[in-house]
Amino acid sequence: MTPEEAARSRAVLFGVHSFKHLGDLDGVRHNVAALRELLVAPDVGGFAEENCVAVPPDSAPNALLDAVQDATEEATHLVLIYYAGHGHFGGQTGQSLLLATAASDLRRPYHSVPYGQIREMVARSRARYRIVIADCCFSGLALHMGDDAATDAAKTFKIEGACVLASAAETQRSLCLPEGSVFTLELAALLREGLRGLLPDGRRGEDQPTLTMADVFDSLAARLKDRTVQGHRVPQPRMSTRENGYRIPLALNRAFSKSVDNNPKQKKRSEGRVGKGKRNPGRTQSPAVVTPITVAKLRRQWSLKSFTGILVHNSPEYRKVHEALRAVESEFESACRHYGVSVSALRKLVSDGKGRSGREIAQKTGDLRWAIVGENVHKLCKVGYVMYGGGNIGASSPAMVPTTETAYSFAANAAIVIEQIRGLLAENGAT
16 A cells, blocks of 8 residues: 555454453454554555554444544545454344444343444445455344445545455354454464465465455465364355455555565566466476366355346356366466467367367377366366356356355366466476
8 A cells, every 4th residue: 555545544443352241252352453553564554553543442332433434434545444343133123233342232232333334334435445344243244235326426436346354154153262353363364474375266375466355355265264163163254345346455465575576586487477378497396296176066156046147247256266267278278379289179178078188288298197187177167167147158147156165166176277287387398
């Protein structure tokens, strides 16, 4: 964040650890301090100290709402709202999310903050980027982004995105440790350490200068997957976005400056990604291990079956599969061009099921591992193309939205195949 952007950005952090009528969450007392330290760090969040407000934990609902109102009115670049504590049900239907304060009582909901009020304030903000992070039980209820009608302010100030990141589904309870809530501990660790390693779509974490909300969500989901705390399974985070909200840059990536800017070899590798036809021929490595993959069918989120194609394309699960599929196709097409195999043959992978392009490369190189790669690409294409309406790209019927679990499984397999392709090309001295 530039100094000019920092001057136009606001953050409000509210964490409640001690309650009069609810169970205490001792670990939450550390959440706000840890996050604020990172958000105001020049090499992470970049917020100005005076623009990153920590609301006292014993505050009444109006104190939080006043702080949110001030932030959403003043911010024109980025506004960030964070809450950690107890979440509970309330409202006229009893199904709305209420954010607990120190005085909250389940019999007296007026001591809690209706999340809907915060959502309305954020929705009216003139900020270019808007982020809400809710670390509490049932926080998935916060994922409803409101109607899609753009306000006059949104049109005037060209609002590019909104994102809500929740620590749990609307029926799940978040977990807390003495040192902090599990979700926020991982979020702070990501901001502190930066993003490294292979990402689900084939990119390298250390090659990314910023942490977008999509990268944050993917990393948190991977870090928390299959985790248990004191015998309880840690819920998977949830995210909802509008207007490309998944692209919002939350912070700078600390791992980027260390691995790319200061490491010429890594910088050269990041500049030589597939699609540009470049490799590092001086790199030595063990022979690439290529094995067949098993790609599970994508399961549809039936609650979203009535979405139109446009809204479907904005879902994080659809984007994850779509981007992973395109990355695999790009890598494999690059390999086909390198070995003089017709790129059009790739399209036949979907219809004939024989991995023809992979076998053609195997015949030219004498390396049978390319045949396995071709079959792996075929499996991904066959499953991935089911997302598109009618099973075909360009069909008019709404595309399907896969579940989070199958989207992650697909992306993980795509990352494996991309590494197989890159490994074989590097081993064979492709330049």
